[in-house]
Amino acid sequence: MTQAQDESLDQIIAAIQKGTRRVNEREALAIAGTLYTRHRYGQAINVCNQMLKQKPALAEAHSILGVSFAALGKRKEGIDAIRQAIAHSGNVASYHSNLGEIYRQDGNHADAINSLNRALELDPDNFHAHNNLGIVRFESGAYEQAVEAYRKAIALHPAFPEAYNNLGNALRKVGELDEASEAYHAALALRETYPEAYNNLGTLLREQHKPDQAEVAIRKAISLNPRYLEAHNNLASIYHSEERDVDALRQLAEALKLEPQNARSLLLTARIQAKRNAYDLAEKACLFVLDKEPGNGEALTVL
Numbered sequence: 001m002t003q004a005q006d007e008s009l010d011q012i013i014a015a016i017q018k019g020t021r022r023v024n025e026r027e028a029l030a031i032a033g034t035l036y037t038r039h040r041y042g043q044a045i046n047v048c049n050q051m052l053k054q055k056p057a058l059a060e061a062h063s064i065l066g067v068s069f070a071a072l073g074k075r076k077e078g079i080d081a082i083r084q085a086i087a088h089s090g091n092v093a094s095y096h097s098n099l100g101e102i103y104r105q106d107g108n109h110a111d112a113i114n115s116l117n118r119a120l121e122l123d124p125d126n127f128h129a130h131n132n133l134g135i136v137r138f139e140s141g142a143y144e145q146a147v148e149a150y151r152k153a154i155a156l157h158p159a160f161p162e163a164y165n166n167l168g169n170a171l172r173k174v175g176e177l178d179e180a181s182e183a184y185h186a187a188l189a190l191r192e193t194y195p196e197a198y199n200n201l202g203t204l205l206r207e208q209h210k211p212d213q214a215e216v217a218i219r220k221a222i223s224l225n226p227r228y229l230e231a232h233n234n235l236a237s238i239y240h241s242e243e244r245d246v247d248a249l250r251q252l253a254e255a256l257k258l259e260p261q262n263a264r265s266l267l268l269t270a271r272i273q274a275k276r277n278a279y280d281l282a283e284k285a286c287l288f289v290l291d292k293e294p295g296n297g298e299a300l301t302v303l
Contacts, residue, residue: 025051059084061088063085127156134170164183177208202214274302
């Protein structure tokens with residue numbers, strides 16, 4: 001996305017609103033889809049709502065509306081909108097796939113699986129649906145089934161870095177660490193600027209007792225995304241395991257700037273401060289955790 005492209009899109013939208021430019025249905029849907037892909041979700045919603053006033057049964061507008069709502073965290077509205085898309089055009093695989101992904105985000109794995117299976121009945125080659133099904137299986141603890149789903153997604157679409165990264169996570173869970181490493185490297189070969197894959201590779205390297213290589217990988221993840229909380233915590237954990245507690249505390253301070261009440265950051269801070277006999281600082285960190293999670297056993301143990 002370039003500034004010129006954004007300006008051009010803004011000019012088109014302004015002209016439509018002023019009534020100096022008319023667009024047909026296909027053009028309006030293209031504008032809404034472009035706004036969604038550029039993360040301009042509120043504007044995508046506005047365009048879709050304008051279309052639906054004119055044509056309430058326009059399934060594709062309901063679909064774009066649904067994924068835009070979901071991207072803003074409004075999952076109920078997203079589910080309702082995509083259900084409307086399916087009610088008007090029930091044989092579009094992507095609608096069922098998108099609905100399954102929103103159900104997953106909402107923690108409703110049963111309906112997510114039903115929707116994704118329906119998507120695959122309509123389009124067995126829908127690699128996004130296979131990948132999303134793998135994510136649901138992974139989150140449900142069905143790691144072997146997740147591996148199978150991710151492999152199907154990759155077979156259908158080999159240039160799919162997210163699926164390789166997800167496959168690496170699932171392979172780690174079933175103890176196939178060498179294959180997991182290959183999957184992460186495949187993801188990075190497809191996308192060199194992929195912080196999640198670097199972070200996951202670093203976590204794997206730590207499990208393989210390669211702390212120096214793990215540190216390099218996780219530092220790379222942070223350089224690509226300085227606001228990557230999990231990577232900051234993972235790097236601090238590596239430092240702590242190597243008794244580099246000053247480095248660990250420095251990294252934890254960065255993590256807590258991003259999320260001041262992050263339990264993982266606070267608990268590791270508390271353990272390190274207690275080890276350093278800084279009991280007042282350890283207590284303070286634990287009390288922050290207990291304020292949010294009164295029954296947190298680790299915080300009570302440190303106290």
